[in-house]
Amino acid sequence: MSRPSLRLRTLCVTSALTLAAMHSAHAQSTPPASPPAPGDQKTDETVVLSPFVVTADEDVGYTANSTLAGTRVRTELKDVASAISVVTSQFLQDTGSKNQQDLLVYTTNTEVAGVRGNFSAAGGAATYNENSNLLRPANNTRVRGLDAADNTRDYFLTEIPWDGYIVDRVDLQRGPNSILFGVGSPAGIINTSINTATFKDANKIENRVGRYGSVRTSGDFNYVAIKNVLSLRAAFLDDDTKYQQKPAFNHDKRLFAAMRYEPKLFGDGAHTTIRANYENGNVNANRPRSLPPIDAITPWFQTGTTNGVANLNKLTLNPVTTWARYGENYNGTSAAYPWFREAFLGRMMSSNIAGFFDANSGGLFNQMPNYGTPLGRGSDGSIDTTIAGVPFARPWGIATFNNYARVAVPGGKYYSNVSLSDTSIFDFFNNLIDGNNKREWQDWDAANVAISQTFLNDRVGFEFVYDYQRYGDGQLSFLQGDQYALSVDINTHLIDGSANPNVGRPYVANSGQYGNAENYIDRDAKRLTAFADLNTEDYLGKTWLSKLLGRHVFTGLWSKDTKETDQRSFSRWASDPAFTTSLGLDNSIINGARQYDWIAYLGPSLLSKSTASGANLSRVNSVINPNGNVNVRYFDSHWNSNVAFDAPYTYTTYDANGNPVTNTSTQSENPANYAGWRSGSFKVLNYENPADRASLYSSAQYAKNVIESKAFIWQAYLLDGTLVPTFGWRRDEITNESRQGKKLANDVSSTDYSLSTPNLQDVAGESKSWGVVLHTPRGLRAKLPFGSNLSLFANKSDNFKADAPRGDIFGNQIDNPKAETKDYGVVLSTLDDRLTFKVTKYETKMKNATLQADSAGFSGNLYYAWALPYWGATHALAALDGIADPQLRQGNWGWPWNGIEGGDPVRIQAIVNDYFKNFPLTQGFADEYGLGLNVAAMRAATTNAQRYAAVPTYGVNGNGAAALGLQPAYGGRLKSFGSGPVASVDTTSKGLEFEITAQPTKNWSVAVNFSKTKATRDAISPTIDSWITTYTKFLAGDAGLIRLWGGDTLRKVWADNILAPYAVLQAQIGSQVPEVAPWRFNAVTNYNFREGVLKDVNAGLAYRWEDKRILGYKYNSTKDVLDIDQPLYGPTDDHFDLWVGYQRKLTKKVGWRVQLNLRNVGEKTHLVPVNIQPDGTVALSRIQEGLGWTITNTFSF
Template identity: 35%
Template sequence: MDTLAGNRLNTKLRDVGNAISVVTTQFLEDTGATDNKTLLQYTTGTEVGGTQGTFAGTGDGALLDESSNFINPNQNTRVRGLTAADNTRDFFTSDIPWDGYNVERVELQRGPNSILFGQGSPAGLVNVGLKGAAYENEGQVEVRFDQNNSIRLALDLNKVLIEDELAVRFSVLNNDEKYQQKPAYSLDKRIYTALRWDPAFLNGEGVRTTFKANFEDGKIESNNPRTLPPIDRITPWFDTGTYNGSYISDGNIIGPDGELIAVSKGDTRVYQGLNKQTFNAHQLQQDNVQFPNHGQGRPGVNGGPYSGAFNPDYNPRLGNFADAFGGPINYYATVGGAPVIWQQEIQGSRGIGPDGAIDGGIGGFDFNRSMGVATESDFAKNAGLPFGEFGVYKNNSITDPSIFNFYDTLIDGQNKEEWQNFNSLTASFSQTYVNDMVGFDVSYNKQNYDNGQLSLLTGSQQAIYIDMMEVFPDGNTDGWEPGQIPFSNGTPNPNLGRPFISDKGQFGNNSYASKRESLRVTPFVKYDLSEGDGNWFRNIIGSGTFTGLYSEDTLDRENRNWQQYAIEDQGYIDFMNFANINSFNNGDLAPSTVVYLGDSLINASSAVGANIPGISQKIDLPRNSIARVFDSTWANHPGVDPAADWINNAYLPPELEYPDYAPVDPNNLTEAEMELWPDRRLSTQAENPLNYVGWRDYPYALTASEDSAANRERLTTRASLDSREVESQALIWQGHLLSDSIVGTYGWRKDTVTSRSFSQDTNNHLDGGGFGYLNFDPSYHTLAGARENQLEVQSHSYSIVAHLDQLPMVSDLMDNLPFSVSFFYNNSSNFQPEAARVDAYGDSISAPAGETWDKGILVQSKDGRYSFKLNKFTTNVTNGSSTALSNIGFLGQSQDWGGNWTNQFEYDMSVDNQSHVISHIARNRPAGSPVPPNFSEDLLLDTVDVWNDGQGNDINGNEVDGGRGSLYNYGLAPGETAADAAAREASAIAAWRAWQNSIDPRFYEAWQIDLNSPFRTTDATRISATTPQNLAVTEDSTSQGYEMEFTMRPTENWNIMINAAKTTAVRNNIGGTALNEFIEGYENALNNTAAGDIRVWWGGAGNETTLFQWNREIGSEWTSRKLQEGTNVPELREWRVNMITNYDFTEGKFSGLSVGGGLRYQDSVIVGYTPVIDSEGGLSYDLANPYMGPSEMNLDLWAGYTMELNDNLDWRIQLNVRNAFEGDGLIPITVQPDGSPAGYRIAPSETWSIRNTFSF
């Protein structure tokens, strides 16, 4: 068999040292394979995702996310355990997924090959050779259907127009594929044509001239199935009893008699299971009082005598209510019904003070937010489970189909979609002379491709939740009656206990477009000195070919991300008093969607048997909506004085709040007693929510991205352009020496890559009232003026093959043997032209590069019936792009948040409790900085030495006007004096400033961070960070092992193929130099200085810190990733073995019948390691004793029958059964530290298809 993959000219496979496999159309027809998803299970050393795949391709982090695989599942591949293969069409790189309707062969190159492709994936490539026009009149019609009601129709016609001179081919595909998961589908429509012209007037007398061209146009619309079950955010609600966690830091707990007891980090803490508890949103977040059964969502107490202590009611099982932050929630309770819409977080921005002036707050309610069940990875960190701080816990999948039947039901319903559109034109002109001894080929290729997707569920919201909220948030501070839980008298939630799915449409919506253009010139010259007089020198030199290459390749790409909905209604924005919101993509303007599934489980003892149905409707939020909102306008009720006394029953009376409460006369407290035990219930009518207009219906208009192209552009949150030009030169020599016994190949290649890039996001358009809208004016959104990055790489490849049966002095010994033996050796390298990639400092990262070594033996029977090839390989990849750190953008956001809150504490800047626009600058601001608009004296503290104890007093004991100093200052921790809290604040500020000053200025430039932005004389804004375009996390990897291919043809009618691969692949140097350097410095500042104590979301002693947020958002994952250095890549089976056989009956009563089958074996797989504490007190993995997942064995069967209907028409029917006798099942991907499975993929189950073909 021949291949082009050796030296770009037809070469016998036995003469090539590279690891190459060739798949014929007959193999595709036998196995029923039509694309990567259905072929690569059978080939050597390759893996593929999808419902019939061999791996998920989602990594092994806490969150397994397959969202990026939905758009083009054919690209979810891996070779030798390294990374995805490049896809090429006739050796032109392509984004277009191939389909077998117009393919005549598939070649798989394992490992890099600079001769074939100096630029490309270091793992290898999958090249398809497209069908060309042939000099034979023929055609075929294909009709295929399967158990899921899929219908595949294909037509292929070839017509000779001028005998041996001009021919055309025309092919059409309509592949409507359905899946077991309903309503998943993929509709692939394509048209293809090819032309061949061998002009007679240019052929003859040793000259051959050929012109070829082909064109394909197609589109794919899909709602592809999921291969992962939903994340489990429902079953922990039913957990009863208690479990042991630990305290995640040093601190104090509240003793049985109200005393404070010191505890240390790591001490055991006993938690209660959720046990079907229900809550209200105020109750969950109220951490300012020691009210019984309060603050379950808050780890610390932030007010009163226990401020800073651990909250005894905290439950780490509680997490986000999906992604519902700020904006209104659309609750869909019934199929096809309109949503009920509630504002989820009360805004008191028009609240007044006792003097009647607006002070922006209403003290009668605190921060309120609904909650749901936390993911397992967050729960482990929050609860202080063993090793939880290191990020080694994974999110759990729902595994019981009686809870939700993920085998048969797509959790998204119709609310996920993908699309691909493409066309490709290829033309070539070749001419040879002197009977093909000299010649050239000029080829041109142009491709246009775009894809996109819309998603309802993204990230950790790809889950099923349960609603634990008893009421909506419209209750008051007395609850049902004084003394009971405040706010519990809100409107009852009719969906209490119902399962639901939810997200807000801000993420998971993206598009990609590429334009490729290539010109390739390939000259060659052959020589043959072996002919003639048999001179020994001539025999040594033998024959050979010199091949040259010159090519120019250009690639232009654009990526866009957008959100599906935004409230741009200025009336609503003004009504809600969102004056400080400076971007349309702010969470307060992004409505969330909650879709309830099935009946309430409030009376169930577990989720087992719930049989939660899928979502059966297409969610399209109403463009004109009415939301239930809180109107914070003072109502001017007759006789109500805002300065009059009011008892706020959200607080406890002092006799219950203070354990040492013992006044001489409770009815006549002395001034000292009132200062010692202040009654925090005492307030004014200005803080009573009932004195405001309160809850009412308010309309708003919604902008939807999918209503028009203009809307989608308007709601785009990030857009990038990049271009790449590659100029390549290569020279290849292949020589047949010593009477063809030695075949040597050597290649040199030089690639020069020039790249440019441009990006913009909402952060670039906040100034001057830009409101975050991106600028797509061609004069702005352009690569003109972009900095050029240039990269030049030279690569070398060589191989040598020795055929012993032709080698002088050895051939005689081989003559009597029934087989021939060949040895081969290959060394090859390549790189990926990613010159635009940058590190954390914005500096260019060296291109991903690969190098491989192959050596082995080929044994073939001399009759050609048997062949065995054994290859030992080592492939190294350096600077490969890594999937580590899914939230890499937090690297900049952490500096943004830390800087803004440090400013708030140091300069008494208000960010109105949110990191939006800084609207107020109070005391101690830098010299010359202006007083910003909307400045209010009411928010100034009364002394320069500022601090507020929550009771309205500053550090000197003086009353603070408005009592709002907690916005700007640290609250007391247990046992602290006011001076202690002020000193702790000053220490944290100083440490953060020291950290800021130590940061390499390149980081600030790369992330567009301007520390002076809050102090500008115009357009003062909060500090913000923009993730650098093409920011990359890199890692190195090494793959080693053996590959075996054995083919047999015992009889003319019987073919057997066996291939096997033994592979180990490990990863190292995760992150690369720059990222490791930055994170090492930052974590040192957070862990070993007071910089980690900068408070976030106010200064309460129990509030979140920069250290806490770092570990929650990215730090724990980073630690986990670094622990993976030296470990196997995810989902890699050490052994994979395939056996395929087919028998054709050509005579007798079974003539025309063919039967065959395939047996696919995959070894057990490492799914995790036991974490252990090393000798230095750090964490490592027990690599010698990994946790193992099960092995897999799959059987495929097929049978076909061919009948001649007439002289010109043949009919063939074939039945294919994949994964015979396999039912539904799950395959573990990740495990928890104790070895229990966490994340799963859905195992391939039995499928059948019937294919009818009519050939003529």
């Protein structure tokens, strides 16, 4: 047994025994009075708090009394009209909440993703990708069914994930509030108040152990150097969280320091405070996945037929001889066999290096997965990049269900990929399929300095704050998108014709090309706040007029926030350019020839099995990380013969029925005359090698966002405090600068942004906020029973978001997202404020928000904005290759495969002519995406030579078929914005929010919230409609008959991937946003026993319930649309949490507290549906973790 494991088990056992024996311990050494909870000791000195500070010391149980969120100075919550909820330190302690993922499952109308969360953040799209969720889990939230909230620390925007070791209080603002931020998320903010140094000596060490081997240790030390003048505070955290999915982990290490200095500079009535804090943090993680792998393995075992199409029935194929029979072809059919539609063995689609691995024993061999013939000769001896005797082929893969269904299932375009549900195939509950091959990281330095000064006993004052944040994060991706799939190798042979030793083995596969990123975000903020509290009683005395006019608090704000972002994407691995240069292949880092593909086999062959169930496949336990020189088997197309190029040669191919066909040609097409298959050593570049890193960046973007704000807030207390109106005005001026990294040799992106031309945008906007609270008049209140008070409130506020300019499909800037909220309701406070019941009716509207992942899959298909125009042009030229003069043919061995209407030369010419002549997009469009198109030349071309010249990236002397999938210069991003095109959407959320906080007795705390939400889409951006209308008209002509990759026509690709999901989105206008629970209920309570046999014990429970959600719609075959009048619902969801604790004094100065928390009591880890297919079957589910426990020991002294 390892020593750390021994220590962990000993601590667990000790804690459990202590809990069991606490009554005995209490009976033997009961102190004369109930000891205070750790950290609850009171000081005899009265400490005056700055109006700019709110601390947890003011809260009682689950009830908070004041906030800065209302007016930016301390204000009682009862006088704030906006929808603000405050989570207290007691609530965090009882529920064991240490971060965003722990907390938001309990709070009002909030959602958070992850294995311990309550929604998927996958949106039920046709395909799904967890990369962004894994990188920044604290951002995977949703409020009121609208959007993710902004995260702030002390009301400064941040990317830093908060942690409870320095946080005792969380304020949640639902909906926009321009008093806080004129520029921000329309969903609201989640603010954490960072602990300050206090004028009380207090120290705390806390250790928490949890299920699966989690260990968390933190310390918090406060020292008063000069009584009531100077205090210092330091804290540390080491949180190594483990998960049920082995070997997932999240290791969070932090250091924190703070000081508080209050010199007496200006005599009585003046209060000077200088506060400062600093935090350094580092998170190294391999986070668990909340979604199971895509299921591309069980279809292989299906027998019989489905919808008239033969199932796979464990089919195995030789890829060299069977392409014509089973592959996508040019004779008018989309695919001869839909289970192979757009399917690859991982990403083995190029002539590059591929590594073959065993998931447990490591590397097997490296081999080129496809032929590359860039140096092939023609019959005259010139290079034409073809060797006809080398048949077109690529390794077979099984399609994901979304691709299969599009051609094999009625309404198939509305079907999503299917996630694995059988844990006996692969146990995704207990295993992270990536093993140790992916990684996420975050690191930061953050500092904050605040200087405040008040006069006249805090009646006037100001505060200046400087906030500094240097944050970086990144990830090494392993499996993402359609490659996050579990499948089986059905290839009987490798591409070189040798037997495949791994046929029938289950696998996962990918490349190192996509999903890898590093980000650097620098924030610098300055904020000046000044206030004046005018009380008319000072001038009018205690008269009826002074009660009528009351108090008036005026607050002014100036701030300047600067955010600089450096975002870089990179290939995790790539061959050195020497590899591609020596073979005549493309050296570009953004194309396929230099990528390193990999496949990892997870178990033995399943050829003898009748089902995948019971396979019990392994995760990838070996580390796949090629670096330095590797030995590769590759095809060398250098000429290596003395035979005449034009001497006769015959070779065999296979037709669509699998029959051999004899072809007559010349020796230039004989692969035996070329160097052929050989082995050699080539260098593989690796991102984790710092010397290689600069050569692997595929894109880089820099953005600088400066927001200068001015604001004014007025709050009054009229009619003796009965009427409390609030008004806020704000103006924000935003300057945005963006730069794309300049392309260097081999399409590598430079990270020296001084080489690039900046794009500048200036935006300004004003926002306003009104609120009013009407309390029961004091005279009437005195007559109400139980010290009751009834208050009415109303609030209207708006804001806009401009921190990241966005471009539409055409590259035009989209107006900033705007939001407006209306909240009104009633608050009943009774039992002398020990019970508060609040009802809020709200309506929050967002305009021009970015359309996120949607159930129709539309937003995920916007890459077709550049892909169809660009690839349409290259495929048109590929079709010409088969009919043009020999010198223009460019050696496109794939031209028959990419042909049109059976390869008829007359029709091909007419169709290509139509594509070029009527091309509907502008040169500005092409330039914005970095497409190698000369639009004017395309339209003016009258000869094929001119058409080739109009697409210079395809080139007269290019690589033919290798140029079909040309990539845009900016990696799918818009040059002016540094991000891809987006569709904007208008959304409305309406509902009710019920909140109860109660302290029936001093030792009993209760918090209940209940919310009703209807979040609907109201409109899609008009520019999308214009784009769709324009391109639909274009593809309705002959141009739409060009075939993409020899399969579907451009017209069909457009109809399936753009028109169909867009029709669904249009139909969904007015319907519920996907995966939103219409009703949600949470209840939390804790009781502290103060006498009897259970004295000093606390016990509590929480109950969480969510109503069934709309997860899909039935298919209307008559209209070929989804019928939004027939929604498909998921199940209801509920959970119980329990905790019990005990505290006592160990010595006069040392207190001890222990608490056991149980979450999801009585549950096993299970699947929760996220997306339902039109036929009612479950497509995608999320993983909901079962019972979890933690034991926390706290020592205070």
